Amino acid sequence: xxxxxxxxxxxxxxxxxxxxxxxxxxxxxxxxxxxxxxxxxxxxxxxxxxxxxxxxxxxxxxxxxxxxxxxxxxxxxxxxxxxxxxxxxxxxxxxxxxxxxxxxxxxxxxxxxxxxxxxxxxxxxxxxxxxxxxxxxxxxxxxxxxxxxxxxxxxxxxxxxxxxxxxxxxxxxxxxxxxxxxxxxxxxxxxxxxxxxxxxxxxxxxxxxxxxxxxxxxxxxxxxxxxxxxxxxxxxxxxxxxxxxxxxxxxxxxxxxxxxxxxxxxxxxxxxxxxxxxxxxxxxxxxxxxxxxxxxxxxxxxxxxxxxxxxxxxxxxxxxxxxxxxxxxxxxxxxxxxxxxxxxxxxxxxxxxxxxxxxxxxxxxxxxxxxxxxxxxxxxxxxxxxxxxxxxxxxxxxxxxxxxxxxxxxxxxxxxxxxxxxxxxxxxxxxxxxxxxxxxxxxxxxxxxxxxxxxxxxxxxxxxxxxxxxxxxxxxxxxxxxxxxxxxxxxxxxxxxxxxxxxxxxxxxxxxxxxxxxxxxxxxxxxxxxxxxxxxxxxxxxxxxxxxxxxxxxxxxxxxxxxxxxxxxxxxxxxxxxxxxxxxxxxxxxxxxxxxxx
Amino acid sequence: xxxxxxxxxxxxxxxxxxxxxxxxxxxxxxxxxxxxxxxxxxxxxxxxxxxxxxxxxxxxxxxxxxxxxxxxxxxxxxxxxx
Numbered sequence: 001x002x003x004x005x006x007x008x009x010x011x012x013x014x015x016x017x018x019x020x021x022x023x024x025x026x027x028x029x030x031x032x033x034x035x036x037x038x039x040x041x042x043x044x045x046x047x048x049x050x051x052x053x054x055x056x057x058x059x060x061x062x063x064x065x066x067x068x069x070x071x072x073x074x075x076x077x078x079x080x081x082x083x084x085x086x087x088x089x090x091x092x093x094x095x096x097x098x099x100x101x102x103x104x105x106x107x108x109x110x111x112x113x114x115x116x117x118x119x120x121x122x123x124x125x126x127x128x129x130x131x132x133x134x135x136x137x138x139x140x141x142x143x144x145x146x147x148x149x150x151x152x153x154x155x156x157x158x159x160x161x162x163x164x165x166x167x168x169x170x171x172x173x174x175x176x177x178x179x180x181x182x183x184x185x186x187x188x189x190x191x192x193x194x195x196x197x198x199x200x201x202x203x204x205x206x207x208x209x210x211x212x213x214x215x216x217x218x219x220x221x222x223x224x225x226x227x228x229x230x231x232x233x234x235x236x237x238x239x240x241x242x243x244x245x246x247x248x249x250x251x252x253x254x255x256x257x258x259x260x261x262x263x264x265x266x267x268x269x270x271x272x273x274x275x276x277x278x279x280x281x282x283x284x285x286x287x288x289x290x291x292x293x294x295x296x297x298x299x300x301x302x303x304x305x306x307x308x309x310x311x312x313x314x315x316x317x318x319x320x321x322x323x324x325x326x327x328x329x330x331x332x333x334x335x336x337x338x339x340x341x342x343x344x345x346x347x348x349x350x351x352x353x354x355x356x357x358x359x360x361x362x363x364x365x366x367x368x369x370x371x372x373x374x375x376x377x378x379x380x381x382x383x384x385x386x387x388x389x390x391x392x393x394x395x396x397x398x399x400x401x402x403x404x405x406x407x408x409x410x411x412x413x414x415x416x417x418x419x420x421x422x423x424x425x426x427x428x429x430x431x432x433x434x435x436x437x438x439x440x441x442x443x444x445x446x447x448x449x450x451x452x453x454x455x456x457x458x459x460x461x462x463x464x465x466x467x468x469x470x471x472x473x474x475x476x477x478x479x480x481x482x483x484x485x486x487x488x489x490x491x492x493x494x495x496x497x498x499x500x501x502x503x504x505x506x507x508x509x510x511x512x513x514x515x516x517x518x519x520x521x522x523x524x525x526x527x528x529x530x531x532x533x534x535x536x537x538x539x540x541x542x543x544x545x546x547x548x549x550x551x552x553x554x555x556x557x558x559x560x561x562x563x564x565x566x567x568x569x570x571x572x573x574x575x576x577x578x579x580x581x582x583x584x585x586x587x588x589x590x591x592x593x594x595x596x597x598x
Numbered sequence: 599x600x601x602x603x604x605x606x607x608x609x610x611x612x613x614x615x616x617x618x619x620x621x622x623x624x625x626x627x628x629x630x631x632x633x634x635x636x637x638x639x640x641x642x643x644x645x646x647x648x649x650x651x652x653x654x655x656x657x658x659x660x661x662x663x664x665x666x667x668x669x670x671x672x673x674x675x676x677x678x679x680x
Contacts, residue, residue: 131627134630135628135672307617310624323602326602326603327608330608
């Protein structure tokens with residue numbers, strides 16, 4: 001994937017930018033003497049990178065310049081044409097006002113202008129943001145990034161000034177390491193699955209520890225108490241059984257209430273029978289209702305015809321006719337069955353009404369009889385025992401809850417131990433993988449390492465080392481070091497001057513290693529020559545040119561005072577073809593957006 | 599297989615399942631294969647069995663494309679319904 005063209009619906013304010021497939025230079029000329037000493041020039045070099053990021057579907061951010069100055073940019077609609085790996089093109093349309101609705105058009109030829117393209121001619125028009133991401137990710141087909149989307153690595157392709165602080169950790173990756181280290185290890189050729197699951201396991205351990213703390217805070221006590229609690233439960237259970245037996249043995253007949261008890265029994269029995277009948281009736285009722293529902297036909301021949309017609313498919317009335325006949329046939333055979341089912345349903349409903357009415361009467365009778373029984377002394381005793389039984393049961397259930405919590409604590413600790421064990425295994429696997437990758441001279445990581453060193457050596461005549469190792473916590477650590485003449489690490493890489501160079505070298509080395517794979521093949525480096533001395537600028541430019549010739553699209557921005565020296569007095573540093581955009585500070589026409597600075 | 603017979607239930611045919619697929623994809627433009635299959639299964643009895651034939655049918659008509667990077671099905675027919 002490479003950039004092909006960037007344009008807008010307002011060419012008078014934002015001129016078309018056509019990207020070359022190799023080196024692309026955005027040159028800012030400081031023509032006014034009073035601006036020469038200024039650090040910032042506000043011409044739009046960096047803004048161009050941000051704009052590309054916006055069109056490559058960056059999330060809407062209110063601090064982003066287009067939305068911050070909505071009054072200026074409300075009417076703008078931008079278009080980015082991308083060259084795909086198969087040689088075809090795709091144009092992305094994203095407006096400022098409706099920035100979460102994006103349109104796409106695939107086409108065969110480059111340098112199109114789709115500003116006036118009718119809505120229905122776009123392949124996908126005004127698609128919501130999340131869907132747009134899926135569509136673009138599917139169309140770009142950058143399978144080397146799988147399982148991540150193309151957005152994950154876009155920061156390495158579009159390095160802004162803020163992203164030169166660290167070679168590996170971009171500004172947007174300031175959060176948890178688990179968010180970006182698996183991805184970085186994936187593109188540098190390590191086993192990312194292992195690293196992802198390592199972070200997952202660590203998170204599981206954290207969660208379990210939190211749960212453990214919660215249980216401990218809620219119930220107190222330690223695992224030693226579990227035996228004590230089991231003992232108390234046993235004693236209380238015995239007492240409960242004793243009391244229950246006493247209650248069960250309570251002889252109602254001896255209290256001369258025989259006829260009352262009989263009455264209760266009979267009523268209860270009848271209630272039970274009726275309940276059983278009601279259950280079976282309701283079950284049948286549901287079944288019949290379900291089968292009546294099942295016979296509905298949801299298919300509508302008219303809708304089918306319309307939808308296929310809309311999609312450009314015509315069946316010349318065939319579908320409609322066949323299905324209409326079929327529906328008629330289905331209706332005919334189900335109509336008869338429906339009638340039977342309806343009849344049965346009616347019978348069931350009637351019977352249910354009767355049963356419910358009888359149950360109501362019986363319920364009333366039972367409660368009357370029971371209230372009569374309750375009035376006797378015997379039942380006062382019964383009540384007292386029952387109350388004691390309830391207290392005992394409550395005690396028991398509280399103790400059982402405590403015991404369950406302690407058991408859960410025990411289980412938690414067991415699973416914690418198990419996860420820790422797995423974590424250790426995983427760590428050994430990762431160590432093994434890192435060791436293998438480091439040792440294998442033909443693997444992807446070794447290629448990136450070699451290309452990286454080659455670039456640094458060519459530019460500043462020092463060797464540089466990309467280093468990946470496991471730290472004490474078992475996490476991958478990525479390091480970049482510049483070595484001195486004797487091959488030892490120096491602190492040169494910690495200075496900002498060389499940091500930018502190292503970032504550039506890393507991005508280029510990765511792109512070169514992925515040259516023949518389904519991977520983005522462009523990079524945007526903002527202010528790449530800043531603060532390098534002339535000789536080194538020249539060397540870096542040679543490297544960039546060589547990489548462009550290999551098939552990597554390199555877009556660089558610089559101001560004229562950062563230009564590398566001319567090798568030939570009569571020849572400009574960059575060819576006319578290479579400069580895709582010249583900005584200057586003379587007037588508004590020199591800015592990226594031809595308007596007053598905001 | 600496409601033309602119904604008197605033994606087929608109108609809802610359980612390739613045409614109907616294709617229709618459900620088409621309706622869904624026209625609205626959402628792209629959907630993961632697994633999710634799409636689940637949706638169809640929920641919507642009609644036997645939808646999981648008819649899913650692949652219906653998808654193939656729509657592909658033959660030039661209305662959908664499969665995208666391997668995201669394991670998704672994209673609607674590629676005319677766009678006027680959006």
